[in-house]
Amino acid sequence: xxxxxxxxxxxxxxxxxxxxxxxxxxxxxxxxxxxxxxxxxxxxxxxxxxxxxxxxxxxxxxxxxxxxxxxxxxxxxxxxxxxxxxxxxxxxxxxxxxxxxxxxxxxxxxxxxxxxxxxxxxxxxxxxxxxxxxxxxxxxxxxxxxxxxxxxxxxxxxxxxxxxxxxxxxxxxxxxxxxxxxxxxxxxxxxxxxxxxxxxxxxxxxxxxxxxxxxxxxxxxxxxxxxxxxxxxxxxxxxxxxxxxxxxxxxxxxxxxxxxxxxxxxxxxxxxxxxxxxxxxxxxxx
Ligand code: GTP
Numbered sequence: 001x002x003x004x005x006x007x008x009x010x011x012x013x014x015x016x017x018x019x020x021x022x023x024x025x026x027x028x029x030x031x032x033x034x035x036x037x038x039x040x041x042x043x044x045x046x047x048x049x050x051x052x053x054x055x056x057x058x059x060x061x062x063x064x065x066x067x068x069x070x071x072x073x074x075x076x077x078x079x080x081x082x083x084x085x086x087x088x089x090x091x092x093x094x095x096x097x098x099x100x101x102x103x104x105x106x107x108x109x110x111x112x113x114x115x116x117x118x119x120x121x122x123x124x125x126x127x128x129x130x131x132x133x134x135x136x137x138x139x140x141x142x143x144x145x146x147x148x149x150x151x152x153x154x155x156x157x158x159x160x161x162x163x164x165x166x167x168x169x170x171x172x173x174x175x176x177x178x179x180x181x182x183x184x185x186x187x188x189x190x191x192x193x194x195x196x197x198x199x200x201x202x203x204x205x206x207x208x209x210x211x212x213x214x215x216x217x218x219x220x221x222x223x224x225x226x227x228x229x230x231x232x233x234x235x236x237x238x239x240x241x242x243x244x245x246x247x248x249x250x251x252x253x254x255x256x257x258x259x260x261x262x263x264x265x266x267x268x269x270x271x272x273x274x275x276x277x278x279x280x281x282x283x284x285x286x
Contacts, residue, residue: 001097002079003090004029004053007115010152011079012036012050015161015198018228021152032057033069041169041195041202041257062096066104070097073105075164079113082120082128082149091139098140110145111164112136118151125149158217158224162201172203178285180205183262186277187269189247192216192261193254199224202258208265219261223251241271252278255286 002008010024016038030052038046051061051069061069078097084090094112101108114132117125133147148160166172175193183191183205190206201216212218230237239252247265252275254260260281264274 001051001076001093002053002113002115003058003081003084003093004055006053006079006081006084007152008050008053008079009034011113011115011150011157011161012048014152014157015200016048018231020225020228024152029054032060038198040165040198042255044169046165046168058093058096062100066100070100070104073101073108074168075109075111076101076105077111077113077164079115080132082114082116082132091135094136095139098143102143109167110140110143111160112145112147113150113160114147115150117149117156118153155214155217155221158200158220159214161198162217162220165195165198165200166202169202176203176205179203182277182281183207186262186274187264187266188262188274189265190261190263192219192263194220194223194259194261196253196257196259199227199259223259248274250274250278254278254282258285260285 007024009027009030010019010021013019013024013027014021016036030050032052034050034052036048036050038048040046049069051057076097078094080090080094098110101110112133114129117129120128129147129149133145136147137145146163148156148163150156150160169175179191179193182188184207189208190204190210192204193202194200195202199220201220204216227237239250242249242251247263248271250262250264250271251259252262260278262274262278
């Protein structure tokens, strides 16, 4: 949900339909609601509703379509254009949306994305984001919200959507504990599980501390771009090995729907051993 032009269809197209950011300039306004069913992690289907944000549609959702739009919602993702000239009207629609969610799907999680952050000068971003989220939190009470700053032009989009998807995956704790076991067994510094088509991060396990808290979404973004490059030349990438001065990183298919990235820093462990470990884990994770 979110006002027309705030960037909803753009983000959906980049994450789930392999668009590049530049191509979203050609998108038209969404008429009423566009539904998409995204197959995700084997037998999971993500049911996405992209609700056109023009006023006539918004009024209609609240007036005559409340039951259709707001029932059985697991997650509400509300997108705010940070450059919007009419924050007051954005808040008005947001609150109508919250009222409808409270009445129809009281357990829904709520994510607020302050979007198009790239349009702000860098030194203003933190302040404006904090101000907007503070106001949204207070207006959302007693509901709890999670806030993200996003832009289609950098990896922040992946950070937000990885979190959103993460909260929708059943048995995520079991998956995480298996990943931790795998990480320790391989003597890896870190293991990260990515969904295969979107390259969103699903889970990770680490045995060492890392400084860069944004490393996952950066990798998602880079590999997704690389993947798009491969498909333009009609090839598909299956696996890769990246050697740094102090580590080696392996990205390989783990299951039908996931890639695993395994980061190793012990120079005594041969690449072949790690690749064997990944191959041995495939059946277990499938
Ligand atoms: P409706 O379908 O009318 O509800 O609009 P929408 O929210 O789906 O907006 P849409 O995705 O069509 O985006 C509108 C415009 O915003 C497009 O030209 C996008 O290229 C642009 N846009 C989307 N995200 C960003 C962003 O993060 N930064 C910048 N600068 N532009 C963006």
